[in-house]
Amino acid sequence: MAALVGVLALSACSTPRAPEGIRVVTGFDVNRYAGQWHEVARIDNRFERGLTRTTATYTLNDDNTVKVVNRGYDPVRQEWKEAEGTARFVDSPDRAALKVSFFGPFYGGYNVVALDENYQWAMVIGSSRDYLWILSRTPTLPWHVRDHLLERARAMGVDVGKIVFAAPPVEQHARQAVRT
Template sequence: MKLNIAIMTMLAAGLTACSPAGPSGNLSVPQPKKPIELNRYLGHWFELARYENQFERGCEAVTADYTLRTDGMVRVLNTCREGGINGKRTEAEGKAKIVPDSRNAKLKVSFFGPFYADYWILDRAPDYSWSIVGEASGRYLWILTRSPKASEKTRKMLVEKARALGYDIAMLRWTKH
């Protein structure tokens, strides 16, 4: 029986920092360099590409919505379509907290109780139209955009940015929308 994305995301959030999930695509993940204006980062994002991972296996049309909670944390709502863009919609809701002294570029995200995983905004567009997200182990990478499809020029630029950050771009899996 296949676990849905919500359960897998919960498990992954608790295990990311303490257990290898797969090959590292970046053995030396850089620290985020750009500060993040949280209100500009909030909103709806489309996953353009990712490193394949167990909790998103078979997912297409992946999105993430970030909204500010009344307690100052960030509400995270991840959605996916299982098996294809018209597949069953699943979602996982979590929360994120800003890591102090990170200029809002590092967050800790939890989908299950006290277990938190790294979420590092490694690069972003000046207008917040795209971002590149990773974490300390180099096993996870997400390229996010504000629209479901990106031009070939934008895709190439984002791949080059990921490569410049030290990521193995051959490991990228493009998300269908």
């Protein structure tokens, strides 16, 4: 039993990798990626379930780690929830493959798999295809960007039917405004 506990502890602390067949962004610039991102969509997970208006803020630390602050509003409790963690590059800092921890030595994968050339939107997959986030510098995305990212996710083997969008795309707001 002690050996099993030891193996489980070592595997929990091991370096998470991108899922098989998933390629991460290369030529990554963490300084351009730093700052606040709005979570436009995600595959719901236990640590974010029910939260709205979620954001992630990334700050480069002096030791080349990245401070991560995730924030979301819990409408049931009518309060903001915040979690602070640290991300480390798995390999070279120009590869967007990181491991992030909010709980001591336990890491999860953070793999940027799609990134706008101007760093205005990104798609992130965790250590498995059951963890996906679509991030944007603004709270909404245009339809064509949303459709492009959904198609890319589908091509990577993600069950896009599990993706929950936080807000309608930009064009829908404009159409609703014209109708009212």
